[in-house]
Amino acid sequence: MNWGKGIIIAMLLFMGFIAFLISMMLQNGDGLEEQAYYEKGNRYDEKLDKLNNAAVPGKGVQISWDAGRNMVRLVFSEENKPDSGRLNVLRPSNVKNDFMLKLIPSLDTQFVSWEGKQRGLWKFQCDWTRKGKAYLHEQELLVP
DSSP: OOHHHHHHHHHHHHHHHHHHHHHHHHHHOOSOOOTTHHHHHHHHHHHHHHHHHHHSTTTSEEEEEETTTTEEEEEEOGGGOOSEEEEEEEOTTOGGGOEEEEOOTTOSEEEEEOTTOOOEEEEEEEEEEETTEEEEEEEEEEEO
16 A cells, blocks of 8 residues: 555545534534524513512522421411422532422412432422412422
């Protein structure tokens, strides 16, 4: 084999490698595009409205750890007890540990049992309605 054939083979291998990389790039996409950005924008506005409703003093919920009962406690104000709603409990380090609970209507203090659940950082998203008005409270809590 002479130098000419070696250079041609090396160039063909290099071009094949570049073509392979381009095909991999086109298959994976860049991940920067949102598929339904308009709908997500509208939902984000609704979420901001709910967060603002819950940020009014006396309208939100207090989420805390009750060491005596080994439970998480949710305390709603007297005039803002939920008519309906849910509590999403999210584990930032492992999505498989996430769970959702329905809120008990017209109860101002509610508890979440922590039996069999991991300790550490959790994110709580409390989403409820009261007299047709929607509320959302988000809070991170370190469960000891």
